[in-house]
Amino acid sequence: MNLQQLKARLRLPVIASPMFIVSYPELVIAQCKAGIIGSFPALNARPAHVLDEWLNRITTELAEYDRLHPEQPSAPFAVNQIVHKTNERLHQDMELCVKYKVPLVITSMGAQTTVNDAVHSYGGLVMHDVINQKFARKAIEKGADGLVLVATGAGGHAGRQSPFALVQETRAWFDGPIALSGSIAHGSSILAAEAMGADFAYIGSAFIATQEAHAQPEYKKAVIEGSAEDIVYTDFFTGVWGNYLGPSIVAAGMDPQNMPSAHPSDMDFGGPEGGPKVKAWKDVWGCGQGIGVLHDIPSAGELIQRFADQYLAAQQRLDRRVA
Numbered sequence: 001m002n003l004q005q006l007k008a009r010l011r012l013p014v015i016a017s018p019m020f021i022v023s024y025p026e027l028v029i030a031q032c033k034a035g036i037i038g039s040f041p042a043l044n045a046r047p048a049h050v051l052d053e054w055l056n057r058i059t060t061e062l063a064e065y066d067r068l069h070p071e072q073p074s075a076p077f078a079v080n081q082i083v084h085k086t087n088e089r090l091h092q093d094m095e096l097c098v099k100y101k102v103p104l105v106i107t108s109m110g111a112q113t114t115v116n117d118a119v120h121s122y123g124g125l126v127m128h129d130v131i132n133q134k135f136a137r138k139a140i141e142k143g144a145d146g147l148v149l150v151a152t153g154a155g156g157h158a159g160r161q162s163p164f165a166l167v168q169e170t171r172a173w174f175d176g177p178i179a180l181s182g183s184i185a186h187g188s189s190i191l192a193a194e195a196m197g198a199d200f201a202y203i204g205s206a207f208i209a210t211q212e213a214h215a216q217p218e219y220k221k222a223v224i225e226g227s228a229e230d231i232v233y234t235d236f237f238t239g240v241w242g243n244y245l246g247p248s249i250v251a252a253g254m255d256p257q258n259m260p261s262a263h264p265s266d267m268d269f270g271g272p273e274g275g276p277k278v279k280a281w282k283d284v285w286g287c288g289q290g291i292g293v294l295h296d297i298p299s300a301g302e303l304i305q306r307f308a309d310q311y312l313a314a315q316q317r318l319d320r321r322v323a
C-alpha cells in the first residue's frame with residue numbers, strides 16, 4: 001500500500017495516535033469505522049498472547065463492517081511498536097503483525113531495519129515517531145516509509161520543537177508521508193496541519209474523552225475540565241520528557257510547579273530507578289495541551305463527525321477569503 005492508497009481509504013486525513021492504557025480494540029474499531037486510522041500500542045495487549053486475540057477481533061469486525069458497508073468501508077488500522085531494548089516482546093509482537101498483515105506499523109523509541117523489513121515483506125507501511133531532525137533522518141535511513149513529527153504540546157512523550165519548525169525542516173529534505181502531532185483537537189487544526197505540509201494530523205488526547213476509550217471516568221473528566229495551562233512537561237516519571245495532567249500529579253502528592261528531574265543515567269522506558277512510587281500512565285495521566293476545546297464525552301464516531309464539520313467549515317472560511 002502506498003500513501004495515496006492509504007489516504008483514499010480515509011474520510012479525514014487523521015491518524016488516531018496509539019495511547020498506552022487508553023487505546024484498546026473498542027476505540028480502534030470505532031475510529032476505523034468512522035473513517036480515520038485507529039491505532040493501539042501492542043503493549044496494551046497483556047499478557048502477550050492477547051495481542052493475537054485483539055488482532056483477530058479487529059480484522060474480523062472491520063471485514064464484517066466492510067461487507068455490510070461497501071459504499072463506505074472502514075479505514076485501515078495501525079499497531080504501535082516500542083522499539084526499545086526494554087521491550088522483550090518486540091520479536092513476538094512483530095510476528096503477529098506479519099501474520100495479520102497490519103496495514104500500518106508506527107514505531108517509537110528506536111528505529112530498526114529488521115522491523116521495517118518485516119512490515120515491507122507483506123506490503124505494509126512503517127511510520128516512525130520522532131522529535132527532531134537527527135532522529136527523523138536516522139529513521140528514514142533505516143527504512144521507515146514515513147515520519148510522525150511529535151511537536152511541543154503533544155500528550156505523553158513529547159518534543160520541544162514548534163510544529164512549524166518540525167514540518168518546515170523535514171519537508172526541506174523529505175517528500176514521503178508525514179503525520180503531525182501535538183495538541184490537535186479541532187477540525188480547523190487538522191486542516192492547518194495539511195496546509196503546513198503534513199499528510200495527516202496525528203491525534204491522541206482528544207480521544208481519551210470518548211466513550212470507547214479505556215480510561216477511568218476520573219481521567220476522562222479531568223481531560224474535559226482541563227486546558228493547556230494544566231499540562232506539565234517533565235521527565236520525572238519515565239526518564240523521557242513528556243506531558244501529563246497537572247491535577248493527576250497533585251493527586252499523587254506532588255507539586256507540578258516543582259518537579260524534580262530524572263537522573264539521565266536512569267533513562268529507561270520503565271521509569272527511573274529509585275524514581276517515583278506512583279505509576280506513570282496509570283496514576284499520573286498523560287495528556288497534551290489541546291484539551292481546552294473538549295467539553296463532553298461523545299462516542300469516537302461523534303467526535304470524528306465534529307472534526308469533519310469543523311474541517312469543512314474552516315475550508316469554507318479560507319475559500320471565502322481567497323475569493
Ligand SMILES: Cc1cc2nc3c(=O)[nH]c(=O)nc-3n(C[C@H](O)[C@H](O)[C@H](O)COP(=O)(O)O)c2cc1C
Binds near residue numbers: 020154155290
Ligand atoms: C495517555 C497517552 C499515552 C500515550 N502512549 C503512547 C504509546 O504507547 N506509544 C506512542 O508511540 N505514543 C504514545 N503517546 C503519544 C501519542 O502517540 C501522540 O504523540 C500524542 O497523543 C499526540 O498529541 P496529543 O495527545 O496532543 O494529540 C501517548 C499519548 C498519551 C496522551
